[in-house]
Amino acid sequence: MPLVRVSLRRGKSAQHIAAIRNSIYRAMIESFNVPQNDRFIVVHQHDAEEFDYDPNYLDIARTDDLVMIQIACNNTRTVEQKKAFYQRTAELLSKEPGLRPQDVLINLLETGKENWSFGNGQAPYA
Template identity: 45%
Template sequence: MPLINISLRAGKTDAYRQAISDSLYRAMRDTLGVPESDHFMTISEHTAANFRTGNAYGIVRSADVVYIQVTVFSTRTAEQKKALYRRAAELLGDNPGIAPEDVFIVVHDAAKENWSVGHGLAQFA
């Protein structure tokens, strides 16, 4: 039950944004065992003035950097997260063609009782 927020510089096509969503969904299915139809993603586009990046940590990033925040149950292992990072970079490289140095991912762990996916219930607590 991941929740994904994707941020990128404005101006990309609908097909480009769809490819990002599709590639991330596939990466989660491949590495985290996310069930079919578990699509909970938003994409936010930002003007160049409101979208900054740097070359910290020895990685030279381009204007095409994509920031991806993934919130998951706190039961995910470090190995699952590492597999997600690798698979997402691979798939995003294939489609829509994002360079691996431009794939910036942060995973946030959330306890199961912190989720309500509808009807005001804590479905996973």
């Protein structure tokens, strides 16, 4: 059950934001072993003074179109799966909505399966 949080600068269209959500979800299904309908994504838009980043950290040239993606997920994936997911996400986002791969930052927060409740006060994976 990945919980995806997307942060970006304010001012993008609803279609642009939907394309980001859809591309991330597709990448999760294709390369991150996420089942259909396991879709929980929130988007946070920030004014310029609330969105701070280094435009050249690690010699990667970033622009104000930077999208920061943070995903809380189970700690069950291999390094190879993670690398494939990062690559596929950047590929899909470059197609729709047209982001540069340099403007895609992804961070995983891995947790044990017992740390999830999907509703009803129950922990189905515990």
